[in-house]
Amino acid sequence: MSERLDELFRRRAHRMLMPAVLEGWRALGGDALPLSFDDQMRLVTRVRAAEPAKATHLERLSLAQLHHEIALFSSRLTEVVVVGWALDSEPAVMIATSMLQQSVFALSSVYPDGFLLLEPLALPLTSLLAVDFGNEDDPQIYIRHKTFNVR
Numbered sequence: 001m002s003e004r005l006d007e008l009f010r011r012r013a014h015r016m017l018m019p020a021v022l023e024g025w026r027a028l029g030g031d032a033l034p035l036s037f038d039d040q041m042r043l044v045t046r047v048r049a050a051e052p053a054k055a056t057h058l059e060r061l062s063l064a065q066l067h068h069e070i071a072l073f074s075s076r077l078t079e080v081v082v083v084g085w086a087l088d089s090e091p092a093v094m095i096a097t098s099m100l101q102q103s104v105f106a107l108s109s110v111y112p113d114g115f116l117l118l119e120p121l122a123l124p125l126t127s128l129l130a131v132d133f134g135n136e137d138d139p140q141i142y143i144r145h146k147t148f149n150v151r
Contacts, residue, residue: 010089011037018091021084024110025093028103032093035081039121043081044088047118050125050148058132061141066131067104069143073117073129074100081118084111085132094120108133114142124150 014037025032035043061069074080074097082100084090100117107115114132119125125148132142 013089014040014091021091021093021110025095025099025103028099028106028110030095030099030103032082032095035092035094035121040083040092041088043083043092043118043121046121046125047087047128053147053149055146056144058142058144061143063105063141066141066143067101069129069145070104070117071101073127073145077119077123079120081116081120082111083116083118085113085115087116107131126150 018034022032022034077097079094079096080100081092082095083092111131112133114130117129117131119127127145127147130144130146132144134140134142
């Protein structure tokens, strides 16, 4: 019973938070496609079940370096999944990699704490890029790239 209630609360939160995320992308000139709650839960399950192959150390980057890292991550893709730090509670969206590249310098307006980049659900999970925008005391950009063994 409590699992079902928890799921209902998460579904409602997903539905309530999605418009702000979509509006944030529209303000950047992008057209984001929302992931359904069920697709997002499949994504969460996939990330949690993935067998890590390698993770880079947390690196401090400039905005230009972040742009470069995002370009490297998304170079073989046409779309990516973008979600805030709370993978299982912040709404995830699909965005064209070209739009992502144009928006790098303003992503903190949509994701003030940071975000995760992942491959679309249709592809095997091979890597994840985690970006942290720091805080008021430490306004740096930090990044970690994780790769996974493909089963």
